[in-house]
Amino acid sequence: MKRYQALADDIARSIRQGLLSPGQRLPSVRQASAARKLSPATVFQAYYLLESQGLVEPRARSGYYVSERARAMPPEPDTASQPDGQARAVDVSELVFEVLESAMARDIVPLGSAFMSPTLFPLARLGRAMAHEAVHLDPRSTVDDLTPGNAELRRHIALRYRIGAVPIAANDLVVCNGAIEALNLSIAAVTRPGDAVLVESPCFYAALQTLERRGLHAIEVPTHPREGIELGALDAAIRRHAPAACWLMTNYQNPLGSSLPEAKKRELVELLARHELPLIEDDVYGELHFGAHRPAPAKAFDTRGLVLHCSSFSKTLAPGYRIGWAAPGRYAQRVARLKLTNTLATCVPAQLAIARYLQRGGYDRHLRGLRKTLAAQQAAYLDAVARYFPQGTRVTRPDGGYFLWIELPEGSDALAVQRRAAQQGISIAPGPIFSANRGYAHCLRLNYGHALDARVDAALQVLGALSSAR
């Protein structure tokens, strides 16, 4: 954990334990900096993070104060999940489709959606880049830029990794039709039907659907809602089940919002390397960090080529363009060949458009604005959850991404909430779609990637009421 995060955590704990009360003033940055032996910038980052979480608020020329609503905030879930540790055939895809299809009406309030609001992206500017490339398209690029993909785009993607000291070169990359194709090809490259794969518990339903479709078994591993998969349990599961691969979201995991601290990522990579086990790393949310720095992917520590790292522009820049990529390490040729037989190639004008956008600059500025917006929306949604959801609710406060994981009081029925909400024009993602055997019956994933306007506020109130009914 970074130092500013540790400081923010300490203060948040003090607030939750009542050591700091609403209205009370935090130490000044100078005081805290001296007392903690931290730079003023680090203290500022911590206070800013607390503010984004709705726990403190600045007052002009007077410093930071514990916010009125801070104490009323439902607690975070703070124990790791406890799946049963069995390897089992996955049987959740039908349920996932039922839930997704019930949420496809255009005017539904998209609290269960996997997408944030498309208005948050620089689509006009990106469109101008695409217009330029489309009109000036070199016919040869329709052949040359097929798999593994446009060289200039791969150079730009590699450059961003290089700045973060992640060892991915342009030639290591296979451009894919979104991260989902990259992930599908990666798991196909390292498994055969009947193999077992280690996943987080809960985990992203699309991963489970892929395992189900390919006849793979899932082993759900205990996962902490803040710090991600438990390495001791992971090691034990490897020894017990001899799985073929491990498939994780290392940053702002969907649905928990958990991120492995950097040291834990390094340990994870070393642990898997000792077992010669490939890691499919889904890092589509890594750029959506609320802290000052992009968290490293596990790929940063991969010296053996065992990490098949996957990401995309769909969550950060270009929804609908369907541009993702895999950096599959030692499996690069296998993934490229699978790409050829799966979809042959990725839309060439879309590749060129993003390459041109990246070339002309502005991506980081866009990302800074996007992160601020999402952090502010998280605070607003947390506030609404605090107001509307029943006593005994717990809710995460991830420091990135755009999902909250809500644990309703034990005995709640998230699928019933989801069905009743759908009847009222509100979508929500119920816990059971995130588990190979439909666990997490009392949990919900809430998307805060849409501005909390009056309509959304009313929907959250309805959700809270439905969640209170027993």
Next chain:
Amino acid sequence: MKRYQALADDIARSIRQGLLSPGQRLPSVRQASAARKLSPATVFQAYYLLESQGLVEPRARSGYYVSERARAMPPEPDTASQPDGQARAVDVSELVFEVLESAMARDIVPLGSAFMSPTLFPLARLGRAMAHEAVHLDPRSTVDDLTPGNAELRRHIALRYRIGAVPIAANDLVVCNGAIEALNLSIAAVTRPGDAVLVESPCFYAALQTLERRGLHAIEVPTHPREGIELGALDAAIRRHAPAACWLMTNYQNPLGSSLPEAKKRELVELLARHELPLIEDDVYGELHFGAHRPAPAKAFDTRGLVLHCSSFSKTLAPGYRIGWAAPGRYAQRVARLKLTNTLATCVPAQLAIARYLQRGGYDRHLRGLRKTLAAQQAAYLDAVARYFPQGTRVTRPDGGYFLWIELPEGSDALAVQRRAAQQGISIAPGPIFSANRGYAHCLRLNYGHALDARVDAALQVLGALSSAR
């Protein structure tokens, strides 16, 4: 077979049998029309087809004459293939990749390529359509136009089918990342690993690769180089092997160039319906007909929803855009769900660009020009094959598409020709990549989709010489 084709065939046979000699004049259109009881337009079509095949040539104000080179033309292969009829695990993908990867250098002469020249497409006009759509992109379309795809694009695709009396409605269509994804999802929708699938012999290597990747067995069925798969043999194979599906290219089959006559397509659909057997129909070349009318797909006769028809714009309008589709009949929901888990969605700006291009008209004009170009290139390539290839060579004269299938004299080694040609900067597709057990050792597929300039002529001369060496 259409009447003009029958007439052209008669005349071509007469030329080959020496009843008509080079330099001899064909009957005038009026004479032939009266003698055959055909309309003058039909006779014109027949003569035009013969001209496109290089067998006759017009002389100003004097009519059509048998061309000088006509008699020298190698004969067509005219017997159906005779595969051994076994169901077997496919083992050809590694060979296919070796061959394709040896052909990936940019300056290679692309006679083995699966693509025609990208200069044959209206990329500038299409690019302007894309520019308009990209700049005016409605953010909501990045969500609304995900699978099954943009409604306007599906409406235009359906309209083209409707004109040809093919019963495909907009709502029956799932937009995919090229025909290859549509085909992959279609076969996945109707099979499980270990199932057997009926294919043509020879058949397109990408179909074989898909079967191999999914652990399906292939049953190669005798196929005539002009009229496609043999229905008697197909029926026998169904009774013997109880396959899960049949996967065919009904028009201008890759690599043979064969097309099922319309009555045979109807019989095929009825035969399969009697066995409740789904047909995966790959029709990507159907629009590239040299005759006056687009040949119907088998889907035209599908009253039971058993035909999963797949096509794309990649071979006719928009290479590199990666827009294809499936019309999966009764399997539509299953294919749409597989699409969601495979790649989630298809590039939205590319969908919108093609919808706009179709809306604004000009596609048919473009296609007419493209067909003429390809027919003329076929004649030129046939001429070169006649000049350069060894005695005993046979070559097809498909009336559409852009592939010739060359049978070298028995005992020839197409893989050796391919390897030596690659060393000289020339690609060619050897017969064994078109067969589950690497048959067709003496055959080559030749792409005539690139203008026959001096460089290509020299390459064909080299290929002919390599093919003559024993």
